[in-house]
Amino acid sequence: MPWGLTRFQQSGQSHFVTFCCYHRRRLLDTDERCRIFESALERVRRSYRVYVYGYVVMPEHVHLLLSEPNCPTQDKVGLEWATRGQHYTLADAIKSLKQGVSRRLLGNSEHFWQKRYYDFNIRNYPQFVEKLRYIHRNPVTRGLCERPEDWEWSSFRHYAIGCERRVEIESEWTAGKRERAAGRLCPAVELPHSSQNRA
Numbered sequence: 001m002p003w004g005l006t007r008f009q010q011s012g013q014s015h016f017v018t019f020c021c022y023h024r025r026r027l028l029d030t031d032e033r034c035r036i037f038e039s040a041l042e043r044v045r046r047s048y049r050v051y052v053y054g055y056v057v058m059p060e061h062v063h064l065l066l067s068e069p070n071c072p073t074q075d076k077v078g079l080e081w082a083t084r085g086q087h088y089t090l091a092d093a094i095k096s097l098k099q100g101v102s103r104r105l106l107g108n109s110e111h112f113w114q115k116r117y118y119d120f121n122i123r124n125y126p127q128f129v130e131k132l133r134y135i136h137r138n139p140v141t142r143g144l145c146e147r148p149e150d151w152e153w154s155s156f157r158h159y160a161i162g163c164e165r166r167v168e169i170e171s172e173w174t175a176g177k178r179e180r181a182a183g184r185l186c187p188a189v190e191l192p193h194s195s196q197n198r199a
């Protein structure tokens with residue numbers, strides 16, 4: 001993000017986030033490194049209570065579609081957590097994610113990530129769908145595979161067939177699984193971005 005621009009965080013909106021490896025080097029070019037990134041993303045999802053709606057790990061950059069931290073939940077544990085006064089920003093979550101990955105993968109490099117990141121607020125459902133499609137088609141556009149389902153390091157398979165992987169994706173599949181586990185019927189789920197249609 002260029003200097004001088006304001007980030008609109010704590011807005012209740014979803015965010016399309018992009019950050020790059022240092023000087024766009026291909027530092028995420030092995031299966032092991034991609035798995036480490038996914039593990040770090042899942043840790044941040046849990047620790048900062050963000051919803052991850054979509055992601056893709058590319059050899060030299062990452063795209064994420066996620067909520068802001070401290071998502072309200074209906075479970076008792078989430079309500080107790082929210083009342084402890086821990087209010088993180090999206091910047092806190094991204095910083096933790098980048099630091100966690102770089103600590104594991106830094107090796108002999110002086111830097112792993114570029115210092116800043118791009119953050120686009122999702123204002124309505126069409127923007128949400130547009131960014132999610134962009135994320136999932138990015139490996140195809142870049143010539144890394146022929147179809148989105150061929151790229152292992154994204155959330156595409158979750159949306160296509162409900163595949164569970166290292167990162168929990170917040171979707172109708174996930175909401176249905178929670179409802180079944182709780183022994184309740186699975187009602188329609190309104191994701192946070194749906195309420196932004198009125199904004």
